[in-house]
Amino acid sequence: MYAIETKDLTKRYGKTDALKNLDFTIDENEIMVLLGPNGSGKTTLLLILATVLKPTSGQAKVMGLDVSTQSTRVREILGVAFQEARGFWRHKPADILKFHANVCGVPKSRRDSLIDQIFKDLELWEARNKLFMHLSGGQAKRLEISKIFVQRPKFAILDEPTSQVDLRGKRQIWAQILKLREEGSTILIATNEVREAEYLADRVTILDKGQMVVCDTVRELKDSITGGDIVELEVEAADPRSLQQELSQLEGTVKIASPNSNMFKAYVSMAESWVPRMTDICYRKKARILSIRVTEPSLDDVFLHFTGRALGETPNA
Amino acid sequence: MREIYVIFAIARNDFSYFFRTKWLMAVLLSLNLSDMLVVAMVYKGMMEYPYFTYFVPAVIVMGLFAASLDTGRRIWLALREGVIQYELSLPVSTKGLVIAYLLAGGAAAIVYASSLMAIALLVLPGGAIWSAFMLLPFLFVLAVGLAGIAATLAAIASTHGEFFFAFQNIVQVALLTLSTVYYPIEVVQNYLPPFLVSVVVANPLSLAATALRQYTFAGAPIELSFLGQILLSATPFAVVGAIAYFWALRKLQIKGKI
Numbered sequence: 001m002y003a004i005e006t007k008d009l010t011k012r013y014g015k016t017d018a019l020k021n022l023d024f025t026i027d028e029n030e031i032m033v034l035l036g037p038n039g040s041g042k043t044t045l046l047l048i049l050a051t052v053l054k055p056t057s058g059q060a061k062v063m064g065l066d067v068s069t070q071s072t073r074v075r076e077i078l079g080v081a082f083q084e085a086r087g088f089w090r091h092k093p094a095d096i097l098k099f100h101a102n103v104c105g106v107p108k109s110r111r112d113s114l115i116d117q118i119f120k121d122l123e124l125w126e127a128r129n130k131l132f133m134h135l136s137g138g139q140a141k142r143l144e145i146s147k148i149f150v151q152r153p154k155f156a157i158l159d160e161p162t163s164q165v166d167l168r169g170k171r172q173i174w175a176q177i178l179k180l181r182e183e184g185s186t187i188l189i190a191t192n193e194v195r196e197a198e199y200l201a202d203r204v205t206i207l208d209k210g211q212m213v214v215c216d217t218v219r220e221l222k223d224s225i226t227g228g229d230i231v232e233l234e235v236e237a238a239d240p241r242s243l244q245q246e247l248s249q250l251e252g253t254v255k256i257a258s259p260n261s262n263m264f265k266a267y268v269s270m271a272e273s274w275v276p277r278m279t280d281i282c283y284r285k286k287a288r289i290l291s292i293r294v295t296e297p298s299l300d301d302v303f304l305h306f307t308g309r310a311l312g313e314t315p316n317a
Numbered sequence: 318m319r320e321i322y323v324i325f326a327i328a329r330n331d332f333s334y335f336f337r338t339k340w341l342m343a344v345l346l347s348l349n350l351s352d353m354l355v356v357a358m359v360y361k362g363m364m365e366y367p368y369f370t371y372f373v374p375a376v377i378v379m380g381l382f383a384a385s386l387d388t389g390r391r392i393w394l395a396l397r398e399g400v401i402q403y404e405l406s407l408p409v410s411t412k413g414l415v416i417a418y419l420l421a422g423g424a425a426a427i428v429y430a431s432s433l434m435a436i437a438l439l440v441l442p443g444g445a446i447w448s449a450f451m452l453l454p455f456l457f458v459l460a461v462g463l464a465g466i467a468a469t470l471a472a473i474a475s476t477h478g479e480f481f482f483a484f485q486n487i488v489q490v491a492l493l494t495l496s497t498v499y500y501p502i503e504v505v506q507n508y509l510p511p512f513l514v515s516v517v518v519a520n521p522l523s524l525a526a527t528a529l530r531q532y533t534f535a536g537a538p539i540e541l542s543f544l545g546q547i548l549l550s551a552t553p554f555a556v557v558g559a560i561a562y563f564w565a566l567r568k569l570q571i572k573g574k575i
Contacts, residue, residue, distance in 0.1 A: 013573055047573075050405075052402045052405045053571075072408065075407060078406065080406040088394065088398070089394075090337045103327070104407070
């Protein structure tokens with residue numbers, strides 16, 4: 001049995017399809033990362049699995065329980081950290097976590113020590129008695145995710161868990177997420193931070209325009225980009241289109257993408273032999289090379305490879 | 318069993334939020350206490366009519382009413398701030414969540430009104446404590462009903478932003494004007510057409526004020542049939558409020574927004 005399973009899952013807001021016939025599974029004790037730009041349907045999928053939204057059609061199951069017809073039982077085994085921290089203005093972090101621990105059935109014997117420990121681990125100790133409305137964005141976000149670490153649910157949903165959090169805070173949160181998985185939790189994370197996905201994911205699902213583009217391990221996804229090397233080239237050219245066309249015919253070129261008119265991203269089989277030939281072409285076309293960088297593919301490149309757009313770009317309707 | 322615990326935990330959380338809202342407490346207490354301790358006392362000395370016995374129950378009912386209506390503000394805030402989505406992910410059914418909010422609204426109002434009543438009881442005979450105690454369960458049902466009105470307003474106003482406060486004021490003025498909270502039925506009969514007089518008589522606020530005046534402040538023996546009328550008049554409000562709030566939550570689950 002899968003921990004999470006969706007079949008033909010569709011969510012429509014008016015005439016807009018936020019999710020389209022999504023078939024998707026997560027194994028038990030796996031960290032699955034949903035990667036996609038804003039509007040790709042990540043949060044909608046999370047909210048359906050969290051029973052906060054009802055699907056328009058199709059089915060979604062959490063640990064074998066249907067999210068539409070058995071929502072109360074699903075809520076007993078899941079914990080959600082929302083994209084934006086949720087709390088009443090006049091509640092204090094200590095009260096918010098105590099309330100959350102109580103309703104989620106954390107035994108009173110270890111509740112207070114657990115909350116104190118999480119406050120210390122996530123550097124919220126000083127802020128524990130401030131009103132929610134006086135917390136900074138980063139503190140509110142850390143408080144939101146603290147709910148999961150206090151609850152330690154069987155299935156944890158984290159929507160952009162480290163947005164608005166500084167690098168040090170990100171590392172603390174990532175360490176806690178990995179610890180949670182070690183204890184047996186299944187974890188679903190939505191993010192558009194490539195580094196977060198690479199660090200945490202057992203598998204990555206790329207969503208775009210409400211549909212699953214691809215789902216695999218980080219290694220497999222990177223290997224799926226034929227070529228192996230990426231050459232990022234910044235040029236000043238009179239006719240960038242014809243330059244791109246000529247470069248794409250060079251031996252060893254797999255694909256050339258152009259995020260903007262001065263920038264080319266070439267997926268090539270052997271950068272060391274491709275680059276000198278490329279410079280000859282640029283010289284011939286009177287294009288001035290501003291910078292060249294040879295890299296390994298990242299998940300951003302994987303996204304670009306499969307969708308033709310960078311992660312930060314907004315999809316066309 | 319577990320769900321009942323969660324319902325009470327959510328209700329307690331919302332209940333405490335009412336008393337944490339310090340500006341609201343300051344406004345309500347200053348208005349109600351100045352009415353009770355200054356206006357009622359001064360007028361008592363100025364006229365033959367037993368104004369304290371008449372006016373203080375009105376202040377208590379008004380306090381109960383205002384505290385119940387604050388349930389709507391808290392629901393409206395929960396919808397606006399997205400807290401409701403968090404609560405929908407907790408181990409409680411949507412119905413349970415609705416019940417929790419109405420219970421919290423009723424409980425906050427009855428605790429607030431009881432504190433006003435306790436102050437009034439300082440100057441009333443000892444027997445008044447017993448009748449006040451007897452009235453509390455009925456006033457609690459009334460408070461839940463009034464919280465239901467507030468929930469209905471919050472559900473309707475959730476699509477209209479700040480209009481919630483306008484809706485709340487309209488309902489407050491209408492329900493208080495068409496009641497015997499501040500003036501006796503004889504006055505109402507002189508100024509309003511007969512069909513509105515029957516509305517005034519059936520208004521649960523009128524019934525609550527009358528019950529307090531007769532049984533707690535005047536010391537008349539309690540008639541259960543009269544208290545039954547309070548239950549009958551308040552229950553429809555609670556039911557409508559529960560349905561309206563449930564409908565708002567369903568809409569949120571289907572449309573993703575209110």
